[in-house]
Amino acid sequence: MTRVFNFSAGPAALPEEVLSQAAAEMLDWHGSGMSVMEMSHRGKEFTSIIEQALADVRELMQVPAGYQVLFMQGGGLGENAIVPLNLLGRNNKVDIVETGSWSAKSRAEAARYGDLHLAASGLRAEAKQGKYTSIPAVADWRVRSDAAYLHICGNETIDGVEFFDFPDMAALGAPDVPLVVDVSSHILSRPLDVSKCGLLFGGAQKNIGPAGLTLVIVRDDLLDQAHALCPSAFNYKLVAANGSMYNTPPTYSIYIAGLVFQWLKRQxxxxxxxxxxxxxxxxxxxxxxxxxxxxxxxxxxxxxxxxxxxxxxxxxxxxxxxxxxxxxxxxxxxxxxxxxxxxxxxxxxxxxxxxxxxxxxxxxxxxxxx
Incomplete structure (x- = not known):
C-alpha cells in the first residue's frame, strides 16, 4: 500500500501515527477486550477517554476559566443552527460579517431564527472568480451595540480568507456583544485567543478527527440564553451539565480526536x-x-x-x-x-x-x- 498526499478540505488527512495507533487498538482497547466502538459511553473505559480529550483541548487551546468545552454532533453546518438556538432566547438580534461562502451560509441559517443584520461584507458580486478575496476593514463594520452576538468565520474553507486576529468588540462600540467564531478549518493550526470570544465552534473533520464530532467552547454566561424551541440534546447548558454526555456522544470520533490531541502535544x-x-x-x-x-x-x-x-x-x-x-x-x-x-x-x-x-x-x- 502506498499512502498519497491528500489535500482534501474535509474529511481530511489524519496523522499516520494516529491511524496506526487506532488500528492497533481496534479490537482491544488497553486490555479491555473491546473496541472503543463497542464501549458504553458511561463505562469507566470511555469516561477516561473523554475526560482526557477534554483536558487536552483545554491545555492545547489555553482555554481560560469560565468557559465550557463541549463535544457536540451535527458538524459545522449543523452548529450554524444550534448557535442561534442557544443564544437568541432573550434577544433575537444577530450581526454577521460575511467574508466567504461559509459565513454566507451562517447568515442564511441565522436569518431563520432571528433579526439578522449584515455588519460588513467582502462580496465582489461582479467577479467570475474570487468573489470573496478580503476581510472588510474593521473600521467599516457596523455592529449593533444591542445584538445578541456577532458572528464571523475565522477561516473560509472554500474561499481561502483567514482572520489572523479577532476583533476587539469594545473598539467596535459593542463591548457587551459576544463574538462567535466558526473555527472549523483553522482550529489547532495556530494559537487562537479564546478570551476575545464568547463562543467558538468547529467541525472536527479538518484538523481534529473524523466527521461526526463538533467542538464548542462557550463562555459560562452564555449557557442560559437558549431559545425555548432549542432541542434538549443541543442545549449547551444541558450538554455542559452532563459532561458532553447528555445523550450518546459520537464515541469513536471523540476517541480519534483524543489521539490527535495527544499527537499535537508530542509535536x-x-x-x-x-x-x-x-x-x-x-x-x-x-x-x-x-x-x-x-x-x-x-x-x-x-x-x-x-x-x-x-x-x-x-x-x-x-x-x-x-x-x-x-x-x-x-x-x-x-x-x-x-x-x-x-x-x-x-x-x-x-x-x-x-x-x-x-x-x-x-x-x-x-x-x-x-
Whole structure:
C-alpha cells in the first residue's frame, strides 16, 4: 500500500501515527477486550477517554476559566443552527460579517431564527472568480451595540480568507456583544485567543478527527440564553451539565480526536504547528506568486494558511492538471464546485513533503503547458 498526499478540505488527512495507533487498538482497547466502538459511553473505559480529550483541548487551546468545552454532533453546518438556538432566547438580534461562502451560509441559517443584520461584507458580486478575496476593514463594520452576538468565520474553507486576529468588540462600540467564531478549518493550526470570544465552534473533520464530532467552547454566561424551541440534546447548558454526555456522544470520533490531541502535544503543541503551517503555506504561495500559469485572488494580508484556492489562467487545462496530479499521488485538489479552480488544504496532518511534492508538480506542469 502506498499512502498519497491528500489535500482534501474535509474529511481530511489524519496523522499516520494516529491511524496506526487506532488500528492497533481496534479490537482491544488497553486490555479491555473491546473496541472503543463497542464501549458504553458511561463505562469507566470511555469516561477516561473523554475526560482526557477534554483536558487536552483545554491545555492545547489555553482555554481560560469560565468557559465550557463541549463535544457536540451535527458538524459545522449543523452548529450554524444550534448557535442561534442557544443564544437568541432573550434577544433575537444577530450581526454577521460575511467574508466567504461559509459565513454566507451562517447568515442564511441565522436569518431563520432571528433579526439578522449584515455588519460588513467582502462580496465582489461582479467577479467570475474570487468573489470573496478580503476581510472588510474593521473600521467599516457596523455592529449593533444591542445584538445578541456577532458572528464571523475565522477561516473560509472554500474561499481561502483567514482572520489572523479577532476583533476587539469594545473598539467596535459593542463591548457587551459576544463574538462567535466558526473555527472549523483553522482550529489547532495556530494559537487562537479564546478570551476575545464568547463562543467558538468547529467541525472536527479538518484538523481534529473524523466527521461526526463538533467542538464548542462557550463562555459560562452564555449557557442560559437558549431559545425555548432549542432541542434538549443541543442545549449547551444541558450538554455542559452532563459532561458532553447528555445523550450518546459520537464515541469513536471523540476517541480519534483524543489521539490527535495527544499527537499535537508530542509535536510541541499549537505554537509549533503554527510555525510548520506558516512554512508550508509560504512554500506554496511563493510558487504560485512566481508563476505565469497559476493565479490567486485573495489579498496577501488575509491569505489562509489552511486552504489555498488557485486557478489556472487557461482553464481548459484543468482536467489535465488534475489527472497529472492524481498520477503523482496528489489527490483532492479540485476546487469547491461553487468557485471552481483548484484548492490545496494544508491542515496539520499534511507534511511539508506533501507541499513540496505539489510545488514540484506545479512547476513541472507549467514547464510542459505554459
Amino acid at each position: 510541541g503543541g499549537v505554537a509549533a504547528m503554527a510555525e510548520r503551517n506558516a512554512a508550508k503555506a509560504s512554500l506554496l504561495y511563493d510558487a504560485l506568486d512566481q508563476s505565469e500559469l497559476y493565479i490567486t485572488h485573495v489579498e496577501h494580508a488575509c491569505r489562509s494558511r489552511m486552504n489555498v484556492p488557485f486557478f489556472l489562467r487557461d482553464e481548459s487545462l484543468n482536467e489535465a492538471f488534475l489527472a497529472g496530479a492524481k498520477a503523482r499521488g496528489l489527490l483532492q485538489l479540485k476546487g469547491h464546485k461553487s468557485v471552481g479552480g483548484m484548492r490545496a488544504s494544508l491542515y496539520n496532518a499534511m507534511p511539508l513533503a506533501g507541499v513540496q511534492a505539489l510545488v514540484d508538480y506545479l512547476k513541472e506542469f507549467e514547464k510542459s503547458h505554459g
